[in-house]
Amino acid sequence: MIEIINKEIRIDGKPQMIMCGEIHYFRLQRDEWQDRLDKLKLAGCNAVASYVPWLCHEPAFGQIDLHGKTRPELDLAGFIDLCRDNGLYFFLRPGPFIMAEIKNEGLPYWVYEKHPEIVPSGWDGQPATTRTVDYLAPGFLAEARRWYEAVMAVAAPRLQPNGGNIIAIQLDNEIGMLSWVSNVPDLTDFVLNDFARWLGSAYGPEELAARYPFALEDTVSRNAGIRSPGEEYAPALHLDLGHYMRNRFARYVDELRGYAEEFGVRDVPFVINIHGTGGGRGFTYPIGISQLYETYEGKPGYISGSDIYFGDLDMNSFQDLYLINGFMDAMHDEHQPLTSVEFNCGDGNFGSTFSSRYDPSAADFKMRMCVAQGNRLINYYLLSGGRNYVLDDKPGDGNDRIAFTGERHGFAAPISPEGELNYTFPRMARGIQAAMAVADKLAVMREERDDVAFAFIPDYFMTEYRYPGSAKMKEIYANIEANRAHGGWETMARAMLLAGYRFGAADIQNKPLRPDETPVLALTSALYMDAGVQRKLADYILQGGGLFLYGELPLYDMEGESCTALADALGLRHIGDFRDAPHVYPSVVTEGWLAPRPEVRSYHVQTFEPKPGVSAETIMRLYGNGQACGFDIRAGRGRAVVITARYNCDIGLFRTALEKLGAKAGLTHDCPYHGIFMTSTSNEAGERFIHMLNLDGLDKSFRVYEDGVPLFDGREITLGSKDGVMLPVGITASGILIRHSTSEITGIADDEISFRLTQAQDWIVVDTAREILPCDDYTVENHEGLKRIVSRLHAKVDDRLTVRFGS
Incomplete structure (x- = not known):
């Protein structure tokens, strides 16, 4: 039985770490399957994942083949059973949509031909530019139900609770992504009728009359007014349409779950895949969370999984991954764990042009950060390449194959289409094996956090649909997009991590915000913010919370109407805005406890003055006119540090501000070169790992401190160029208590423990009566009553050490 309890994945009651590799059985010859599974096991994985392409299994209506009768490689049942015979779990991903570069995103051609009404039109009635469909259209749902009936007939007897090896089933894939990236919302007549019903339930008649110039019952005017909105109500439509689409996606997912359960699926989690990374960064990833969180948030039996396409994890992008994991966790309930169901691996050569070249550390670094933040399932995508066969019924589209990538697919995978291992495989495998060596520990550990959380406002990322003709929406979107990520992530979040802060995130839009649960909140704020969120922040401060606001202090609600609830609570009156322009270079200077600091160029400065009687100390001003853009404010029982000027990644500034608010970084180091990510995890028994990544291409030597006290007996540690480690502290293995170690555990047996050495001379300090x-x-x-095992091997010459114990 698979249970999701306490942010753990428990299989027959035992918490598990699941390391999957995605292998597309349908892209390999059947006699290649075992070879690829052997290489998956060589990497250290304990599970296999695969999409199930509807396009391949039912190319003609009513002729479903899931047992390889038409093509041997289409024997889904046989592949799952072969994985079982190899002792591997299976993660089933049956669509209906699968993407995976399959044509029509995996849907059969006949679906569109049989049901033309499911093809959406978007803004101004223009046709969709992607192969998306109206998810809730009755015709599409009827076909999806038939597809699930066939797939679940294979899956149900092979579920782990039924004695098989299937441990999870994904429902559809990247729902809403195609509409977002094309800015073509699904506006079929069916959707607009459904939207009208939703509006009628969300608002009373008078509210609707004030919001929109059309009556819901007048379908002609209504449909035209939604597809081509007027400027006066475009902001209202933006909000309503976004909120409705969340509800629509949630109903679609529940419909698919209902089909799966109807056809025998029980006691395994259903997975929702969240999209959004792009260009090697995470700035747009929360758009996927915003679109889909209502599908899984707080719902038993659901877990969400990320798409992680970052390429190298380095000083440019490391805070992106940390933040999006935090945002995902903020939307979960007390039981739902983090997972990643498309975890980019390989060398980045997606176009077979050698135009991208990942460092060998790429997959290892991302895995280590995700595991440290509580990921319990990671699916390496794509682990093995393959080939795209030619369809029997040739579409005449230039290659006639199942996918648009040509004959070979998965050029970048660690295992090539021909089964060769590329240069990224050994480092990826080393990391997986290290995690699996201590999987029983990691499977129950939580990240240890300092007294600060990063604020997440889902509606700040509800920007997937924008009417091109609306100047007002362009203005609102531009401001939100400029403040919600980018500068804030690359200054505040990056500085916090480099200062040593370990922090989660808080959904301040949908969940309570209380000082006793979140003592300090770091917020990247835009000029626009929902009135209710502004009031919640104001109450939080007045009740004793500490707020660090960076960006712009909101002066409007999300529809562009004046709203200064937060500014009023802080006692600030807006004066002006100053932006860079040709031959104009706004700069800011510090004073008070932020001084002395050099003058800093700022591309945008929002200035304020405290109202009479407000307890506010000015800490930053605009050079020249002296108007204030930084404040330390006492309000009620709380305190706020507000900086409304673009600033650089001044680690000391952000550390000092957070400490003033009451949040101090517990885990620190003394390396002057920065570029080190560090956090810690622990379980209820007090066992811990210190997780460290050296994000730069140079060795770094430093000491590690916890609450100012040196760890590892005060010894200086050298972390190699682009290396990552999980150093044990208080870990019990084979009955041996490892007090601390500068080397990483790689294997545990009854009478021996294996390590990966990391130093010129490693120490392993143990407490044991065993010889x-x-x-x-x-x-x-x-x-001092302990035993110190001192390695005679230099890690850069031979990094493997096995310590053996007597009885």
Whole structure:
């Protein structure tokens, strides 16, 4: 039985770490399956994942083949059983949409031909530019139900609770993504009728009359007014349409779950895949969360999974991954864990042009950060390449194959279409094996957090649909997009991580915000913010919370109407805005406890003055006119630091501000070169790992401190160029208590523990009555009642050490 409890994935009651590799059985010859599974196991994975392409299995209506009768490689049942025979779990991804570069995103051609009404039109009645469909159209749902009936007939007897190996089933894939990236909302007549019903339930008649110039019952005027909105109500439509689409996607997912359960699926989690990374960054990823969180938030039996396409994880992007994991977790309930169901691996050569070249550390770094933040399932995508066969009924589209990538598919995968291992495989495998060696520990550990959370406002990312003809929406979107990520992530979030802060995120839009649960809140704010969220922040401060606001202090609600609830609570009156322009270079200077600091160029400065009687200390001003853009404010029982000027990534500034608010980084180091990501995890028994990544291409030596006290006996640690480690602290293995170690555990057996060395001379300090058997590779010293195992091997010459124990 699979249970989702306490942010753990429990299989027959035992918490598990699931490391999957995506292998597309339908892109391989059947006699290649075992070879690819052998290489998956060589990498250290314990599970296999695969899409199930409807296009391939039912190319003609009513002729479904899931057992390989038409093509041997289409034997889904046989592939799942082969994975079972290899001791591997299976993660089933049956669509209906699968993307995966399959034509029509995986839907059969006949679906569109049989049901032309499912093809959406968008703004101004223009046809959709992608192969998306109206998810809730009765014709599409009827076909999807037939598809699920066939797939679940294969899946149900092979579920882990039924004695098989299927441990999770994904419902559809990247729902809403095609509409977002094309800015073509699904505006079929069926959708607009449904939207009208939703509006009627959300608002009373008088409210609707004030919001829109058409009557819901007048379908002609209504449909035209929604597809081509007037400027006076475009902001209202933006909000309503976004909120409705969330509800629509949630109903679609529940419909698919109902089909799966109808056809025998029970006691395994249903997975929702969230899209959004792009260009190697995470700035747009929360759009996917915003679109889909109502499909899974707080619902038993659902878990969400990320799409992680970052390429290299480096000083440019590391805070992006940390933040989006935090945002995902903020939307979960107390039981739902983090997972990643498309975890980019390989060398980045997606176009077979060698125009991109990932560092070998790429997949390893991302895995280590995700595991440290509580990911319990990671699916390496795409682990093995393959080939796209030619369709029997040739569409005459230039290649006639099942996909648009040509004959070979998965050029970038660690295992090539021909089964060769590329240069990224060894480092990826080393990381997986290290995690799986201590999987029983990691499967129950939580990240340890300092007293600060990063604020998440889902509606700040509800920007997937924008009417091209609306100047007002362009203005609102431009401001929100400029403030919600980019500068804020690359200044505030990056500085917080480099200062040593370990933090989660808080959904301040939908969930309570209380000082006893979130003592300090870091907020990247735009000029626009929902009135209710502004009031919630005001109450939070007045009740004793600490707010660090960076960006712009909101002066409008999300529809562009004047709203200064937060500014009023802080006692600030807006004076002006100053932006850079040709031959104009706004700069800011610090004063008070932020001084002395050099003058800094700022591309946008929003200035305020405190109202009479307000307890506010000015800490930053615009150079020249002296207008204030930074404040330390006391309000009620709380305190706020407000900086409304673009600033640089001044680590000391952000650390000082957060400490003034009461949040101090507990885990720090003394390396002057920065570029080190560090966090820690622990379980209820007090066992811990210190997780560290050196994001730069140079070795770094430093000491690690916790609450100012040196760890690892105060010893200086050298973290190699682009290396990552999970160093054990208080870990019990084979009955041996490892007090701390500068080397990483790679294997545990009854009478031995294996390590990966990381130093010129590693220490492993243990507390045990068992004899440590002698070996030429190490010496054993008695030290303050403990035993210190000192390696004689240099990590850069030979990084493998096995310590053996007697009875």
